[in-house]
Amino acid sequence: MTGEAFEERFVDADGFRLRYVEAGRGPPLVCLHGGGGLRLAPAHDLLAKNHRVIAFEMPGFGASPENRRSASTEDLGRSMNAAVAALALERYSIMGTSFGSKVALWMAIERPEAVESIVLISPAAIREQQGPVPTHVAPEEAAKLLYAHPERQPKSPPPPRELVAKHAALTSRLLGPGRDAPFEARLAKLPHPVLALFGTADRVTPPEGAHLFREILPHCHIVLVYDAAHAIDADRPEALASVVGDFLARQDRFLVRETSGLIHP
């Protein structure tokens, strides 16, 4: 079962009570979900083999009370930094998905010294044009936006309509414009190595917008994941875990192949 190894816990930070799930040992990897809320995928299980994976549910998502306090992703980033501090993590990497990518980048802007490297999955932080949003469409259409092969995903009932509406309202209020000059000015000074993953079949954050991340972030690598839509962690979990794992272990050096091509000694 996906996410079986993960244990549910809670932490109090910045006036919020935050749910998170955790599994694995190794260098800490803080995960921030997309606009659909916390959803563990096979990629999380694979990453937990070599990392201490901590996946938060951000305030206002899931069963948590409605969040009217956070005024922006910058605000939310401050709250999430407080949550990470409350867990006594000193140095960690951050993986932000879609909506969560912008929160992840604000966390790194605010506390650069604590962050090792940054991974962005189908990031919505910088957008050339607004694509369709899974929480704004009917469940069947949402599945087609999330998955390149919806028929290969485990059958599960669609999330309750009120929950989807709550998430949609919160992310619409917080995400901000596709091009955000003050935010981009801060990104231009970010010292961390960044890996940004885009699915070749993604219409929500299409790979055509990937170049912006490399143009704006000073140390950004783009990797296109073939035959994945918006939910790369579910469409191509092995591919995601492999490239993210290699990047977290070796940062910029991940460009150079280390595995052997030898067939027989």
Next chain:
Amino acid sequence: MKVSFFSSVFYLAQAPGGWPAASTGYSPQDARRSMLTALEQFRLADEVGFDWVTVAEHHYGPMGLTPNPMVFAGALTQVVKRARIALLGPNVPILNPVRVAEEFAMLDTLTDGRLIAGMMRGTPNEYVTYNTNPSESRAIFEEAVVLIRRAWTETQPFGWEGRHFQFRSISIWPRPVQQPHPPIFISGSSPESAAFAARNHISLGLAVTTVPQAAKSVALYREAAREAGWTPQPDNILYRLSFHVADSDGQARADLDDSARLPQRMSPVLANPALEAAVAATGYYGSDLTKQRARVLLSHGVDERIAAGQILIGSAETVQSQIRDIADKLGAGVLDLVPAFQSGEPTFRSIRLFGEKVRPHLRHL
């Protein structure tokens, strides 16, 4: 209607049969003469008004001396001054797709945007060439096509995490001249290929087939394109067949009879039936396996081949009416024409007659 002159640059001397062919008795002089003859025919085709010229990829035998059609096309850029240069291969599942994207971009630059970029799966035997599993060839092919297109259009260096390909940094130079990229043709003989082409707005090439079978593929392609929200134009459909034009029908038939004593272009698929059967067993062919195998293994007499739309033969007037018949049934906007045989002067004359006496009557088709 457009016409392309295709030569597989076959070895114009006696050669051992089978595939792969041994090189016992191989003559470098004959190989060079074969290449120079092909270059001369391409030059003539360009001069007499063929719209395109076509080269392909074949390995390990006398059937084609262009295992890398990119190299031959490089030579063609200095010979063919006006026509577009179509490459139908490369056989992308057995190649490095990034290299294919780079070489295509070089050719598009050298021709100032006259490249047609075919991407083929290759004949079944080609999977032995570089030790590729034929059963994976369709998946590899589809991924390679998507990757090549991305390598042409992406402006920032990017990595690729595929099922069959993994690259950590791609940023090709030179870039294609044609924007967003050169026209892509794939072979669409199976329903799967026709559907893939339609989904990806890619043009369709049909070879080693008959007009009735090709018409079925075209119908599938049009239907899948409609579902994908676009309408293929005649220029999106290419049909390959052989041709020989002479001053009269009788002369054309006499030339054909004479050619029987000359080295023939032998299909590598027919050259090793055991290997073809092993490839078929891997699931290389699509869902219409039987039909596709019949297609690649077919071999008929000349009258049957005329009726099936596999050969144009006769005087300029006769060939015009044969073409009109094909155009009506198929709606293909590009005919890819391969000489029915290589017999020196009659073949050169056929190219000239086609260009001067047939092609001017095709404009309205």
